[in-house]
Amino acid sequence: MQEVDTPSTVKGVPLAPGDIPLLGHGPRLLRDPLDWLQECGRAEPVLRLRLGPRPAYLVCCRELVHDMLVGRVNSFDKGGSLLDRARDLLGNGLVTAGHTDHRRQRRLMQPAFTPARTDSYDEVIREESAALTRRWRAGQEIDVLPELTSVTAKILGRTLLPTIDDRDADHLSDCFQILLAGSFMRAAMPFTWIHRLPTPANRRYNRAWAGAWAVADQAVAKARAQSTSSGLLHALITAGEADPEGAFSDEELRDQVTTLFIAGTETTAGTLAWLFHLLTLHPYVTKRLHRELDEVLGGRLAGPDTFPRLPxxxxxxxxxxxxxxVVALLTRASSTDVDLGGHLFPTGTDFFFSAYLLHHDPTVFPDPDRFDPDRWTSPAGPAVRRAFIPFGAGKRKCIGDSLALTQATVILSAIASRWHLTPAPGSHVRPRLRGTLTPAGLRLVTQARHSPRAGCGTPSQEG
Incomplete structure (x- = not known):
């Protein structure tokens, strides 16, 4: 891959490991992203990337990433090749909007994500979680990620986007699986002429893109037609009418639908899929988790009243x-000339940063590849708080972080109280980074647990 030596190419920044002649870093990013990121983390604080003709840089140091997201947030805006592809997919929604649009959008959406509103979604989350576990049968082999994506999509539809029915939610999930993979591929290998060829993969991508936006447009039209409609979409319509900056257009509302759907389903489902995979590898953690759920919940599902008793x-x-x-790699673009790691970067420079890389920093998390929940049984120190960014940080931190944790806790309590999941014969799990970091090939078999009756509070036996 020929990189153009432009004024925005900063001299003296070392090249990241894994560069392949002509193709750059794209193949490593697609083939073994986690190993590659860890290699980068052992190199320099800032590394140069070859991901197309535009110079880009990977920021590996937690202090520099914190500086981008919090300390000098006004010097960096949403941008870069990953975000360009995300805008193709999601439009100008809350996740992809620049600072100016983001302030207005977040102000209008914030009331739907207050603690009181989040708690009000609990009943729906509990109903859908219980329905999921009732559908399973003992000895059944489960394709875990699609199952979890389906239940999170149903929850999102009933709480925030009620004008999307279950069938449309499933269709959106299928479309976004194709679109996420395709968008990440286009960001990692930005040869635009390839993506215009009439190949089966490009045709699938185009059909999925048209299908997803059609469902989102239909959801907006229904919300406008139903004056008594509930959910975030209707709230945005009515709040926007009174906003001094003007009401949301149909196009802006559609962008919020697609953004919320991706952010509200893929991330929670992916996190839970990884969790159940990790439990199969760590039986001692599984036993401790089951014991706590049984003793505190006694066969019930978790809720706001029991969360504090489930440390x-x-x-x-x-x-x-x-x-x-799950959101392992993100980008920013400098909106002013900035100094990072002793290098002066001009306005418009693209920067990548990785939560996965920061979360595996051995100076913050000793033995970082070890799965050890006891890391979190005592308050986190300043270094941990800066390095741990699963929801981002600063002004652009995920608006739905509390809702995501609530939803994940309830779904986890529903599944783990009733079922013990074991690896399916011949299954081989591998990490796949395609927009989100998910476990490919995760298939588990259900074993019934003997849960106590609600209220008895006695530990259950392993199934």
């Missing part, structure tokens, strides 16, 4: 997000 359950979730952050 180990929360620790298991946090440690899962540390080991396998």
């Amino acid at each position: 180990y359950t929360r620790a298991v979730l946090l440690e899962t997000m540390r080991v396998y952050p």
Whole structure:
């Protein structure tokens, strides 16, 4: 891959390991992203990347990443090749919008994500979680990620986007699986002429793109037509009418639908899929988790009243997000000339940073590849708080972080209280980074657990 030596190519920044002549770093990013990121983490604080003709840089140091996201947030905006592809997919929604649009969008959406509103979604989360576990049968082989994606999509539809029915939610999930993979491929291998060829993969991508946006447009039209509609979409319509900057257009509302759907399904489902995979590898953690759920819940599902009494359950979730952050790679673009790591970068420079890389920093997390929920049983220190960014940090931190943790805790309690999951014969799990970091090939077999009756509070036996 020929990189153009432009004024924005900063001299003296070392090249990241794994560069392949003509192709750059794209193949390593697609083939073995986690090993490659760890190699980068052992190199320099800032590394030069070859991902197309535009110069880009990987920021590996937690202090520099914190500086980008929090300390000098006004010097960096959403940008870079990954975000360009995300905008193709999601439009100008809350995740992809620049700072100016983001302030307005977040202000209008914030009321739907207050603690009181998040708690009000609990009943729906519990109903859908219980329905999922009732559908399973003992000895059944489960394709875990699609099952979890389906339940999170149903929850999102009933709480935030009620004008999307279950069938449309499933269709959106299928479309976004294709679109996420295709968008990441296009960011890692940005040869635009390849993606215009009439290949089967490009045709699938184009059909999925048209299908997803059609469902989102339909959801917006229904929300406008139903004056008594509930959910975030209707709230945005009514709030926007009174906003001094004007109401949301249909196009802006559609962008929020696609953004919320991706952010509200793929991330939680991916985290839970990784969690159940890790539990199969760590039976001692599984026993401690089961014991806490049985003693505290006694066969019931978790809820806001019981969350404070489930510290180990929360620790298991946090440690899962540390080991396998679903949003593993993000980008920013400098909006001014900036100094990072002793190098002066001009306005418009693209920067990558990785939650996975920071979460595996051995100076912050000793023995970082070890799955150890006890890391989170005591308060986190400043270094941990800066390095641990599964939801981002600063002004652009995920607006739905509390809702995501609530949803994940309830679904986890529903599954783990009723089922013990073991690896399916011949299954081989491998990490796959295609927009989100998910476990490919994760198939588990259900074993019924003998859960106690609700209220008895006695530990259950292993199935």
